Amino acid sequence: MKNIQLFYGVLCIALICSSSCEKEVDLSDRLDIYGEKIVVFGFISPQEDTIKINVSKSFNRADQLGLEDTLLDDLLVKDAKVTIEGNGLRKELSYNPVRKKYMLPGTEFPIKEGQMYTLEVIVDGFQKVTAETTIPSMNTTILEPKFFSGGTNQTENVFFQIGDIPDQENYYIVFATDTYETSDGPSDGTERAISFGINSDMLDNFYSEISDEIYPSPKFLTDKRSPDGIIDFYGKALFTRDEGQKMRIKTYLYTVDKLYYDFHKLLSEYNPNHPFYEPSNFRSNVTNGIGVFSGYQLFEQSNVVVVQ
Structure with a gap:
């Protein structure tokens, strides 16, 4: 979805x-x-x-x-x-x-x-x-995601970075998925939502909300507190830990106006x-x-x- x-x-x-x-x-x-x-x-x-x-x-x-x-x-x-x-x-x-x-x-x-x-x-x-x-304007600055230590036997930590559009107030909605990758391409073609949040170091600089009630748990971000920065994300990809396993990570970055942001954030909170x-x-x-x-x-x- x-x-x-x-x-x-x-x-x-x-x-x-x-x-x-x-x-x-x-x-x-x-x-x-x-x-x-x-x-x-x-x-x-x-x-x-x-x-x-x-x-x-x-x-x-x-x-x-x-x-x-x-x-x-x-x-x-x-x-x-x-x-x-x-x-x-x-x-x-x-x-x-x-x-x-x-x-x-x-x-x-x-x-x-x-x-x-x-x-x-x-x-x-x-x-x-x-x-x-x-x-x-479209934001196209998504730096390549990386795995890092600290996962479990069923999950792997993933690190993301998104560059902010400078000199203006911006509103973003972000989510990501993972898929097993083989030499012939995706193993089953199934995209699974990555559960991810914002780096705690950035909490003072960026306002964020996350909803775990809906798939794919989008992250709502506005840079009104600290423009022109880099937004750090971490996530947990749900798969069996296997060193050397290739994974395809897809990141979806919506750059939206305030009306779109406020309305969809309200919907994401609906429970x-x-x-x-x-x-x-x-x-x-x-x-x-x-x-x-x-x-x-x-x-x-x-x-x-x-x-x-």
Whole structure:
């Protein structure tokens, strides 16, 4: 599972907007407590071959409707006019009944770094919904991972380093996987998530959160405390220790904007089975509606390393 866009749209709104806690963000200027709103979620990137936008209608607890009483399919908006504009182009997205999203091939509308894009959604009976996002710069500085001593018979410690983009505030989401490597390539092709954290020496310099509740346990990092540094990671690859064994380590580095970062961090913390967990509201950048429209960049690096 390489896509961190874990889950949004109707279900996400029902889970996140139906309650509040100490993390709540005031959405009173966006959402009338009794009013139905258009819900829009879209995360665009130069690395995606398809632009995908979720469009639905909200419902709230004032209606005294729960998920069990509401057909999610009935909340989907299937006849909206959805357009995206940027780089001198304006294109309309088509509704895909199988994916339940509005979609447009990236070849028809390339997404480019540093460009601003405007999304427009028109639904009969509602105000026109708009949102804007600018695609962040891509970070491609992942230094080659290395194994180091201290593992067990079932695990091996792995060391990572990521260079920060200088002179600006950055938001990253990172995860990594390992695969056995043979002379003929991967032994089984199965990628296993590496459980990893941030080096304790960097805790004073970088804010980090990790969730072990979801695969692949992404790490959320922002350099707002100490820009222009090197971020150190350590992880544990789950395999039988065997000196000389080759492993392919894949590192996935998302460079994202603050909206993407905050929203997906909130999703990663979602744990309905925890007795003290309460869903949280989130910051919306959708005018005349609610939701998130934001951009990201994904850089992938693959290295073959040898167990020492």
